[in-house]
Amino acid sequence: MRIEYIKIKNFRQHHNIFLEFHKKKETGTDLHILIANNGTGKTNIMNAISWCMYEKFLNDSKEKQATQKLPLYNLHAFQQAKENGQQDFPIMVEIKINKNEDNYIIQRTCNIRISINKEMPSKLKVTHIKPDGESEIYENSQLEEANEIIRSLIPFNIQQYSFFNGEQLQYYFNENDAPHIKEAIATMAQIDVLRRVEKHLNSMETNLKKDISKYSPDVAIWQKKLDDAKKKEVEYQEILKQLQEQATLAKQRINEYQQKISGNEHIAGKDRELTDLSRKLDQLMKQQIEQNKEYWKFLMRYYTLLATKKETKQFKEYVQHKEITETSNNMVDAIRKSLDNHCCELCHTEITNEIEMYFQSILNQYQKPNIGYEKIRRLKDPIEEVCQEASQYAKKYKSFYEKDESLQEEINDLNKQITEVEKILSKVASVEDVKNWVDEKQKFEKQLEKNQQKKGMYTERQNNIKTEIENFQKELDKAIDNSKIEASLKEKLCAVTDAKQIIISVQKDIVQDTRETVEKETKKYFFQMDYKKNTFNDIKVNDDYRISIFNQYSQPMLNSLSAGEQKLLALSFTLALIKASGYGSMLFIDTPVSNIDEENRRLVAKGLREVSKDKQIVLFFTPSEYDAAIQEELQGFLSSKRRMKLSEDESHTIIMEEG
């Protein structure tokens, strides 16, 4: 890869320059030098390239500080445009890069709005000229594609190894820079790309594992539940079948017995009825006997009562008369007392003569003797009772008669019923047989009833198990679906894991190979450039990309290297890094031999000269750096030699071609 030309307009000191780079046909070298004093715009040529490609400046702390103060544009040209009344002031950098048979023209422009002194957003345009001459332009909406082309040429992360200040080389041996170098190498060798693939595959792997854990298809469990339920269903079907058979058999038996006892269904009942009637008749007969006994007692009692009825009546009348008489005697006593006291015993009023005479008349009338009255009085109640009882005869007799008649009627009725039942039963051959048949029939009827109950229970169970089977089937289907999802996820996981393993393996190999390549190439470049071939024996680059150099006695020599030797080693290491990256980018070095003595300068120049045979090298010297030793070493190998100086008014840089 090489830069064919650089066009710069209004960028810092460069008002309008065009630098073309051709290989030197005679020597095959691609070595270009620019000689200029400090402050004439050497570094800004590299900054222009960096701005054009990445819209950033070189990774230089001094430059960073400077850019904070300096505007992007050429101050004099800007002022002139302002004075000319221009609205906008354009900045443009264009570079043409050749890679294999393809050419790329990268152009970045930026307008400064003069009235407000403001930089407008820059515009990038990349033209890809293919080997067949056809070209494709990427700009505006295709900005991403344009940047992608630039990244494919020289990624920003590794541009620091293509465009750098010579003083930077010594930092390679600073331990703090080692991780930075390692990262840069990872970028250059695209190990970071593999790392990103690995990281993303790893993330997918984790997510897939998480997803798989969500699906826990219990196919076996649901299948077992379903099978068990189906077994139960078969079992219930079998039981129902048996119950059905039993029911059929019971019905058949019931029919058989029904046929046998057909027409004699009532026989057993009649037989029982006869027994009941006979028992009832016995009770009534006993009741009649008891009633007869009572009747005879009644008759005996009333025979006496009725036989003495007349005398009893007379005696009663006598007692009643005696009672009246006795009552009069009491009254006589009272009258007598009243007369004696001249005061009424009842009302306690004084007795008049008239009353006295009246009382005397009553006394005369009732004054008779009282014989055995008390004895007679005691017979009054019994006589009254006997009379009362005797008067009840008719009523009681009627009651007895009616009861007897009713009982007799009941007995007659029962006898009649018994006769009728006996008549019916007498027609049947064997009552016992019928009874047995009825019993058997009833037994089967009960059995059938129980059977129906069981059938109902098992039918319900069967319905329940059918519902369960449906549910289990649904769960099983779901589990199978989940299982399919899980299988699909597992399949993906397997692919991801396989891919990740390959990427890790490739990554490991590339890391190892890159390190080996860097070590091998560093050694190759260094021994190609170095003159002390018998002093240094080996160079090692460890896994952290720390360089060690050993003498012929295998002693470490890094701290004993001269400034020139250190620069050569660093340059070798840089070239090795570029080689390992596979980008094959060019090398732009600012002040490559600063701070080193003549001998070592010669050494570096010689080394660069050798490298320029298969790599484009552009070197920026100060006039003092480009001394006789350098000139001598590079004489005859330079593809181009230019001098840069500021214009007389110091408004811009002038570039002059030399030999």
Add this chain to the structure above:
Amino acid sequence: MNANLNPEIIQKIKEKTMNQEKMRRMLLDMIEVELKGQQYNNHYKNLIKTYLDKTR
């Protein structure tokens, strides 16, 4: 594609995916996604799907 990919990586992937043409294709496509700085998720998913569809 893969013009920008380190040829060493391509070579290594080839070596590691002998007789696994579809896997090789998928890995190189994944690397391309990374080189282009695209969002990996959907691209990777599609690549895996394509790989599985082709290998079934």
